[in-house]
Amino acid sequence: MLPRLIGLLLTLLAASAVVFFVLEVLPGDPASVMLGTGAQADNLAALRHQMGLDQPAWWRYLAWIGHLATGDFGTSYTYSVPVADLIRERALVSVPLALMAITLSTAIAIPVGVAAAAWRGGPRDLGIMGVTQLGVAMPNFWLGILLILLFAVRLAWFPASGFAGWGAGPLPALRSLLLPALALALPQAAILSRVTRSAVLETLDEDYVRTARAKGLGPAAALWRHAVPNALIPVVTILGLQFSFLLAGTVIIENVFTLPGLGRLMLQAIAQRDLIVVQDLVVLLAASVILVNFAVDFVYLALDPRLRHGGAV
Amino acid sequence: MKPSLVVGGALTALLVGMALLSLVWTPYSPTGIDILHKLAPPSATHLLGSDSLGRDVLSMIMAGARNSIAVSVIAVAVGAGIGVPLGCLAAAKGGMVNEVTMRATDLAFAFPALLTAVMITALAGPGATNAMIAIGIFNIPVFTRVARGAAIVIWQRDFVMAARAVGKTRWAIAVGDVLPNIAAVLLVQMTIQFALGIIADAGLSYVGLGTQPPQPSWGRMLNDAQTYIFRAPLLAVFPGAAITLAVLGLNLLGDGLRDRLDPRLRGR
Numbered sequence: 001m002l003p004r005l006i007g008l009l010l011t012l013l014a015a016s017a018v019v020f021f022v023l024e025v026l027p028g029d030p031a032s033v034m035l036g037t038g039a040q041a042d043n044l045a046a047l048r049h050q051m052g053l054d055q056p057a058w059w060r061y062l063a064w065i066g067h068l069a070t071g072d073f074g075t076s077y078t079y080s081v082p083v084a085d086l087i088r089e090r091a092l093v094s095v096p097l098a099l100m101a102i103t104l105s106t107a108i109a110i111p112v113g114v115a116a117a118a119w120r121g122g123p124r125d126l127g128i129m130g131v132t133q134l135g136v137a138m139p140n141f142w143l144g145i146l147l148i149l150l151f152a153v154r155l156a157w158f159p160a161s162g163f164a165g166w167g168a169g170p171l172p173a174l175r176s177l178l179l180p181a182l183a184l185a186l187p188q189a190a191i192l193s194r195v196t197r198s199a200v201l202e203t204l205d206e207d208y209v210r211t212a213r214a215k216g217l218g219p220a221a222a223l224w225r226h227a228v229p230n231a232l233i234p235v236v237t238i239l240g241l242q243f244s245f246l247l248a249g250t251v252i253i254e255n256v257f258t259l260p261g262l263g264r265l266m267l268q269a270i271a272q273r274d275l276i277v278v279q280d281l282v283v284l285l286a287a288s289v290i291l292v293n294f295a296v297d298f299v300y301l302a303l304d305p306r307l308r309h310g311g312a313v
Numbered sequence: 314m315k316p317s318l319v320v321g322g323a324l325t326a327l328l329v330g331m332a333l334l335s336l337v338w339t340p341y342s343p344t345g346i347d348i349l350h351k352l353a354p355p356s357a358t359h360l361l362g363s364d365s366l367g368r369d370v371l372s373m374i375m376a377g378a379r380n381s382i383a384v385s386v387i388a389v390a391v392g393a394g395i396g397v398p399l400g401c402l403a404a405a406k407g408g409m410v411n412e413v414t415m416r417a418t419d420l421a422f423a424f425p426a427l428l429t430a431v432m433i434t435a436l437a438g439p440g441a442t443n444a445m446i447a448i449g450i451f452n453i454p455v456f457t458r459v460a461r462g463a464a465i466v467i468w469q470r471d472f473v474m475a476a477r478a479v480g481k482t483r484w485a486i487a488v489g490d491v492l493p494n495i496a497a498v499l500l501v502q503m504t505i506q507f508a509l510g511i512i513a514d515a516g517l518s519y520v521g522l523g524t525q526p527p528q529p530s531w532g533r534m535l536n537d538a539q540t541y542i543f544r545a546p547l548l549a550v551f552p553g554a555a556i557t558l559a560v561l562g563l564n565l566l567g568d569g570l571r572d573r574l575d576p577r578l579r580g581r
Contacts, residue, residue, distance in 0.1 A: 015423050026436040137561035139512045141519055142553030145539055149546050160542070248425035252516045256539070266428070267520065270435040282432060286423045293423075 008294055015286040016068070020061045023275055029053070030077055033273040051077065064279065074276045078269075083280050086265060093163055093177075094254070094261035098246050100174075100181035101188070106239065108189040113196025113235075118223055120201060128193070135190025140249050144183035144256040151179060161258040180257045184249050188242050195238045199231035206230070232303050240296035244289045318569025324562025332378040341369035343376035344527040352545045361551050364534070365541055370548065373529040374555050380441065380524045381531055381559070385510025387445040389503050392452020397499060399453070400460025404468060405487045414461070418454035426451040427513055434522040441524045448513045452506050459502045463495035497574040504567035508560045515556050531556050 031047045032039060048054050052063075067074060073083035116128040152160035158179050164172035203209065204227045212222040251263030258264075262281060269277035301307050335343070340360070347367030355362045361370035403414040430447035437443045467473060468491065476486050517523035518532030526533065531552040538548035 011420060011423065014420050018420065018424075022433070023436070026433065027438070028436050133564065134557070134561060137508070137557045137564055139515055139553070139556055139560075141516060142535060142549075142556060145535060145542070145549045145553065148539075149542060149549060153542055153546060244422070244425045245427075248427035248429075248431075251428050251431055252519060255520055263428075267431070267435065270432060273436075278432065282424070282429065285425055285428060289425060290423050 004294075004297075008290065011290050012283075012287055013065070015290065016065055016283045017061065019279055019282045019286070020057075020064065023279060024057050028273045028275075030273040030275050034077060064276075068280075068283070073280045076269075076274055076277050078272045078274045083277050086277065087262065087280065087284065090260060090262045090265045092166060093259050094250050094263065096174075097177050097181055097184070097250060097253075097259070097261060098243075100177055101184035101246055101249075102239070102243065104181055104185035105189040105192055105242070108185070109192035110196055110235070112189070113193035114200055114223065114228055116193065116197040117200035117204065117227075118219075120204075125197075129197075132190040132194050135187055136194070138187055138190075140183050140187050141252045141256050143186055144180060144253055147179045147183055148256070161256075163257075163259045176257075176259075180253045180259060183256070184246060184253055188246065192235065192238055192242065196231065196235050199234045200227050203227040203230040229303070233300060236296055236299050236303065240293050243292045247285050247289065315569050315572055317565040318573065321562050321565025321567070321569050324558055325566050328378055328559045328562060329382065331375050332382050335372075335375035335379050339369075339372035339375050341372045343368065343372040343529045345369070345372075352541060352548075354545075355547065362545070362547060364548055365537060365545075368529075370534075370551055373534060374531070374551060377529045377531045377534065377552065378555065378559070380528055381511050381514050381556075384441055384445050384448065384514040384523065385507050388448035388452055388510045388513075389506050391446065391449025392506060393456045393499065393503060396453040396456025396458075397460045400457040400462075401464050401487050401491065401495075403457070403461045404464035404491070405483050411461070414457060418457050421451070421454040424451075427516055430513060430517060431520065431522060434517055439522040439525060441528070444514055444517050444523045447517070448510050452510070455506060456499070456502065459498060460495060463498040464491050467491045467494045497570075501567050501571045501574065504563050504570065508563035508567070511556060511559050511563070 029048075031044055031051055031053055035044055035047060045054075052060060055063075064074070071084075073087065075081065076083050076086055079086060112128060112132075116125045119125040119128075148160050151158045159176055162176060164176045166173045200223075204223070206227075208230075209222050209226050212226045213219070217225070250261060251266065253259075254261040254263040255267070262285075266278060266281050268274075269281070341347075345368060347363065349367065350359070350363055351365055351367040353359050353363040353367070359369050359371070361374065363369055364373070399414055403411040426448075430444070430451065433447040433450070434440075434443045437446075464487075473486055473490055476490055477483075481489075514523055514530070515532035515535070518530040519536050521533070521536070523532055524530035534552040535549060538545070538552065542549055
């Protein structure tokens with residue numbers, strides 16, 4: 001347990017160093033962007049000093065990490081407000097969006113994948129496989145545009161873009177997140193249902209499923225009580241990996257639906273070279289990916305008691 | 314032959330053919346503005362209609378294929394060019410080299426790829442070249458993992474043991490025996506990364522960070538189309554369909570190749 005935690009901390013530290021280093025190497029001096037092209041050299045130097053940019057990179061890295069460790073995310077150059085406040089406000093859009101998407105995707109993918117496995121080789125299996133193959137190929141932002149076309153332009157059931165805010169209660173807010181969540185969820189569900197199908201196909205061939213059938217269990221009971229629970233490990237693995245895709249996907253999807261989320265905050269911060277915001281955001285996202293993968297390992301333990309005693313799958 | 318191989322091969326051939334054809338011929342100039350005939354619906358003169366500046370959509374899709382392929386093929390080359398040697402090295406050396414390489418790929422996978430590509434292109438400057446690099450960087454750990462995983466299996470095989478027994482050097486075995494035996498796996502991975510590259514490139518150019526105008530790109534076309542979604546909804550359909558068919562073709566081709574190369578996976 002302890003070595004795992006130390007490994008986790010080291011990975012987080014390495015991730016933060018990578019982010020800092022990449023931003024250091026890439027062009028774009030925040031002070032010159034703030035002052036514009038006609039800036040005087042002495043003004044620029046004064047601002048760079050005020051922002052601490054004249055200090056060596058390793059010192060700025062340590063200062064940033066030190067502050068992060070105490071929960072201080074720093075102050076945005078452009079908005080002059082604490083980065084933590086900016087992120088908290090935007091996370092109220094992105095986090096529910098991501099959660100809705102992953103819930104929808106799982107709720108669609110598992111029944112579809114299990115059904116396809118149960119109908120192995122039949123016309124319904126082929127149909128599901130064809131649709132999911134198409135779903136995998138669709139970029140989520142195009143799906144988003146198609147959903148706007150159908151539900152906002154043609155049917156006018158949903159707004160074409162924008163976020164209602166949480167002020168008017170949860171329903172209007174969830175309504176404006178439903179189409180973007182679907183756009184994110186469907187391509188993921190396509191991948192996940194394919195994974196579910198092949199995992200269930202594998203367990204259906206196992207001896208214990210044959211034994212269950214031999215002792216008189218019906219096909220449905222054998223499927224749901226024996227084949228599906230044993231097929232969940234690869235499904236959870238992919239679900240954990242998809243979390244990272246989902247986070248990245250929000251950047252583009254938030255643009256499609258003009259949602260004021262973390263992705264748009266990042267694009268704005270990059271455009272204004274508000275590097276502290278970019279740094280904090282990327283590290284936060286990398287940290288959440290690392291933590292989710294860490295959590296996935298615990299889900300394995302819950303799913304497979306053999307792993308709790310150091311056995312192999 | 315499996316249907317996926319046939320359909321995938323045909324779609325991929327269509328994509329590449331369209332891109333090659335656009336080098337010598339398109340119905341109209343893909344950058345030719347004709348403001349009098351803007352937002353025209355599909356017709357005999359403009360098969361897929363015209364956009365908000367009167368440019369021919371079919372010509373733009375053809376030229377867009379070329380740009381999209383260029384970005385993703387070079388991104389695959391960057392990823393495989395660096396990732397495969399790294400993976401082979403990790404497999405051949407084992408020990409610390411292997412450990413360090415694997416931890417480095419773990420670290421790379423902690424960064425959501427598309428999001429980081431957005432950050433890199435936005436800071437380094439929007440454009441096709443930086444898009445190739447940004448997408449290519451995230452292909453590196455993928456090829457490292459795949460090459461290492463496949464190579465380790467080959468290193469255990471009897472013919473490699475035999476080659477070592479007769480005194481062939483590790484280097485000669487890696488290049489002469491291991492690499493040819495993992496080439497098939499790498500080829501399959503290349504088609505998959507090619508497909509992912511097309512989606513990533515479209516996403517980057519949708520937010521204005523990929524191929525720059527006046528060069529047409531599928532992502533940028535979708536962004537423009539969204540502005541006119543009430544007046545000309547079809548403009549938002551064609552470029553997306555082009556992306557989906559291209560990715561579908563490559564994915565099917567990859568599946569078909571995998572089935573052919575690894576009979577154990579058939580029917581999965």
